[in-house]
Amino acid sequence: MSSRKRPISLEDMQKIAAEATERQPCQDCGTAPGAPCTQPGRGRSICKSRWIAAAIAIRQQARGTRRTPEQEAILAALPRVSREEIEACRTPAGGYSFTRARLAAWGVPYPPPAGWLQALLRDEDGADARHQ
Ligand SMILES: [Zn+2]
Numbered sequence: 001m002s003s004r005k006r007p008i009s010l011e012d013m014q015k016i017a018a019e020a021t022e023r024q025p026c027q028d029c030g031t032a033p034g035a036p037c038t039q040p041g042r043g044r045s046i047c048k049s050r051w052i053a054a055a056i057a058i059r060q061q062a063r064g065t066r067r068t069p070e071q072e073a074i075l076a077a078l079p080r081v082s083r084e085e086i087e088a089c090r091t092p093a094g095g096y097s098f099t100r101a102r103l104a105a106w107g108v109p110y111p112p113p114a115g116w117l118q119a120l121l122r123d124e125d126g127a128d129a130r131h132q
Contacts, residue, residue, distance in 0.1 A: 012058070020046045020054035023118060030094030032083060033121065060114075071113045078107055081120040 008016075020026075022034060028047040029038045040047050046054075067075070091097045100110050108116050 016051060016054045016058050017046060019058050020050045023057065024050050024053045025096060025117065026050040027095050030090060030096060032086060033117070067114065071115075074109060074113055075115055075119040078116065078119045080122060081106055083121060086117070086121065 025033050026037050026047050028049050037047050089096050089098055
């Protein structure tokens with residue numbers, strides 16, 4: 001049984017759109033989480049790759065995929081990094097390039113655990129806003 005063929009509901013689409021814009025960076029237009037896509041392509045407001053990343057995140061949330069306590073501890077121990085520092089990892093093409101050395105400097109293990117970027121940016125996202 002595949003759930004992939006199930007038609008997507010409007011509610012799901014809204015959830016994915018919100019996840020994409022608020023939590024996912026866009027590798028295609030090089031947009032940080034919280035900013036809209038600048039070059040999403042014709043007929044789109046969100047780049048396909050960003051949309052897919054968000055859809056996967058939503059699906060994992062829906063499945064109740066939880067990080068292990070170990071992973072949670074790693075994320076909680078990460079330093080807070082300003083959006084400016086994240087932006088400094090831009091490539092000339094406008095995307096992001098997080099090198100292994102860069103991640104290590106922030107204390108992020110490699111491969112980086114899910115949610116690492118949000119963990120680094122937790123202040124920038126406004127931690128309080130999440131609990132409304
Ligand atoms: Zn984009």
